[in-house]
Amino acid sequence: xxxxxxxxxxxxxxxxxxxxxxxxxxxxxxxxxxxxxxxxxxxxxxxxxxxxxxxxxxxxxxxxxxxxxxxxxxxxxxxxxxxxxxxxxxxxxxxxxxxxxxxxxxxxxxxxxxxxxxxxxxxxxxxxxxxxxxxxxxxxxxxxxxxxxxxxxxxxxxxxxxxxxxxxxxxxxxxxxxxxxxxxxxxxxxxxxxxxxxxxxxxxxxxxxxxxxxxxxxxxxxxxxxxxxxxxxxxxxxxxxxxxxxxxxxxxxxxxxxxxxxxxxxxxxxxxxxxxxxxxxxxxxxxxxxxxxxxxxxxxxxxxxxxxxxxx
Amino acid sequence: xxxxxxxxxxxxxxxxxxxxxxxxxxxxxxxxxxxxxxxxxxxxxxxxxxxxxxxxxxxxxxxxxxxxxxxxxxxxxxxxxxxxxxxxxxxxxxxxxxxxxxxxxxxxxxxxxxxxxxxxxxxxxxxxxxxxxxxxxxxxxxxxxxxxxxxxxxxxxxxxxxxxxxxxxxxxxxxxxxxxxxxxxxxxxxxxxxxxxxxxxxxxxxxxxxxxxxxxxxxxxxxxxxxxxxxxxxxxxxxxxxxxxxxxxxxxx
Numbered sequence: 001x002x003x004x005x006x007x008x009x010x011x012x013x014x015x016x017x018x019x020x021x022x023x024x025x026x027x028x029x030x031x032x033x034x035x036x037x038x039x040x041x042x043x044x045x046x047x048x049x050x051x052x053x054x055x056x057x058x059x060x061x062x063x064x065x066x067x068x069x070x071x072x073x074x075x076x077x078x079x080x081x082x083x084x085x086x087x088x089x090x091x092x093x094x095x096x097x098x099x100x101x102x103x104x105x106x107x108x109x110x111x112x113x114x115x116x117x118x119x120x121x122x123x124x125x126x127x128x129x130x131x132x133x134x135x136x137x138x139x140x141x142x143x144x145x146x147x148x149x150x151x152x153x154x155x156x157x158x159x160x161x162x163x164x165x166x167x168x169x170x171x172x173x174x175x176x177x178x179x180x181x182x183x184x185x186x187x188x189x190x191x192x193x194x195x196x197x198x199x200x201x202x203x204x205x206x207x208x209x210x211x212x213x214x215x216x217x218x219x220x221x222x223x224x225x226x227x228x229x230x231x232x233x234x235x236x237x238x239x240x241x242x243x244x245x246x247x248x249x250x251x252x253x254x255x256x257x258x259x260x261x262x263x264x265x266x267x268x269x270x271x272x273x274x275x276x277x278x279x280x281x282x283x284x285x286x287x288x289x290x291x292x293x294x295x296x297x298x299x300x301x302x303x304x305x306x307x308x309x310x311x312x
Numbered sequence: 313x314x315x316x317x318x319x320x321x322x323x324x325x326x327x328x329x330x331x332x333x334x335x336x337x338x339x340x341x342x343x344x345x346x347x348x349x350x351x352x353x354x355x356x357x358x359x360x361x362x363x364x365x366x367x368x369x370x371x372x373x374x375x376x377x378x379x380x381x382x383x384x385x386x387x388x389x390x391x392x393x394x395x396x397x398x399x400x401x402x403x404x405x406x407x408x409x410x411x412x413x414x415x416x417x418x419x420x421x422x423x424x425x426x427x428x429x430x431x432x433x434x435x436x437x438x439x440x441x442x443x444x445x446x447x448x449x450x451x452x453x454x455x456x457x458x459x460x461x462x463x464x465x466x467x468x469x470x471x472x473x474x475x476x477x478x479x480x481x482x483x484x485x486x487x488x489x490x491x492x493x494x495x496x497x498x499x500x501x502x503x504x505x506x507x508x509x510x511x512x513x514x515x516x517x518x519x520x521x522x523x524x525x526x527x528x529x530x531x532x533x534x535x536x537x538x539x540x541x542x543x544x545x546x547x548x549x550x551x552x553x554x555x556x557x558x559x560x561x562x563x564x565x
Contacts, residue, residue, distance in 0.1 A: 052416070053564040053565070054564060069416070077417070079414070079417040081410060085413075090325075098322055102415065102420050104314065
């Protein structure tokens with residue numbers, strides 16, 4: 001069963017089409033990476049799915065509930081906006097208890113839930129400090145905690161790690177990974193590395209339309225050609241450029257990119273490339289330090305898919 | 313009901329922690345306290361001013377109605393300023409900062425969100441008028457004579473109703489816009505427009521400002537009533553809150 005089902009969703013702001021017939025199914029229990037460039041329609045989608053904005057047309061269901069601003073939907077979801085805002089005068093524990101009150105938890109239950117979550121996100125020690133004095137990372141942790149107060153069936157995270165430093169990002173992503181199996185996570189981001197780290201399924205949105213949805217491994221397998229990486233000694237860079245130019249005309253080569261003393265070669269035919277690239281390298285006389293087939297990154301997949309969309 | 317009390321409790325805590333509660337209480341109480349003092353000592357102050365001794369004989373001895381008039385004038389003017397400047401950001405500010413979107417993604421109905429704010433301001437001004445009223449009542453009694461307490465309470469209730477008209481209107485404008493300054497500007501514009509309409513004596517008796525006049529006239533023409541102004545003011549409050557809800561329930565956050 002799908003935790004999220006979207007059918008032909010559109011959203012227009014005057015002449016601008018923020019969402020253009022978006023359709024998507026997100027499986028229950030998955031950590032879904034909603035990937036797209038800035039302005040692709042990620043936040044608009046989340047705002048519609050959480051009932052904060054209305055779609056111009058189309059339908060959607062979240063946790064079996066028709067979207068819209070209603071208490072039934074709100075009870076089943078959690079929501080973390082990008083750079084979560086808080087009442088600056090409130091204390092961390094107080095905010096979580098207030099959130100618990102909004103979900104109808106009794107005094108003892110909300111105090112206990114607040115304590116659990118403060119410990120989970122590592123804010124127990126500062127629970128009585130006013131939020132005004134919190135760093136960005138602490139606010140993000142508190143944001144995650146408030147989104148989990150009601151043990152949501154579906155959790156919406158809008159760019160949860162984009163504003164954080166590397167250590168903060170790692171912590172937040174670990175927290176998200178820890179939610180696997182507890183609820184369905186719908187995480188929007190434009191940072192591909194974050195998706196690679198925690199998401200099992202990836203959807204790529206481009207100009208308000210879904211370009212592709214697949215499990216991460218399937219996406220990597222299906223949409224990328226194999227890539228070879230050739231690294232030569234530090235002073236061999238100029239010879240490498242000449243060699244790269246020479247092989248770029250070969251039928252089995254799709255694209256060659258040279259960065260300092262390394263070349264990244266995307267090929268069309270893996271077997272042919274294995275044989276011929278080695279021969280070509282042997283003939284070139286380059287001092288090779290490393291020759292390997294590398295796993296293509298999600299970034300390359302993303303760019304390829306976006307380029308495909310543009311070509312259409 | 314529980315959600316309403318949760319939201320109301322948050323609003324009251326916010327007013328307390330951001331010192332709004334304290335400022336309103338202190339300022340209104342000070343005016344409640346100093347109004348009879350000022351009425352009582354004005355002739356003496358004037359005689360103490362060099363060159364103004366000649367006017368001392370022209371000023372009639374202060375009476376209790378002067379103390380009441382001073383109280384009504386001071387309280388109505390300052391409370392209405394608070395009624396516009398405090399709620400101007402109540403909704404607009406929350407929309408601008410994003411806190412409205414965060415809490416309204418929880419099972420908090422938008423009507424409850426708005427009603428809790430209106431109720432918090434009602435309690436704030438009621439507390440302000442209560443303290444100011446007690447201070448003014450005591451000092452008026454001390455310096456002039458003790459007036460009937462029930463009538464004194466009615467006078468403060470009329471002033472409270474007048475202030476709530478502008479509180480509700482400012483809440484409406486704060487809901488309609490995303491700018492706090494615009495919300496306050498629109499409320500001041502309504503205040504001005506009603507002042508202009510009030511030039512007509514036939515219409516003035518139905519306007520909220522008549523509540524201020526009535527509260528002063530309670531001590532001069534005891535039997536005279538202006539229920540039309542009460543009805544219009546209550547209607548304006550209800551209409552403003554209803555309009556705020558109708559607009560807010562369709563707004564995207």
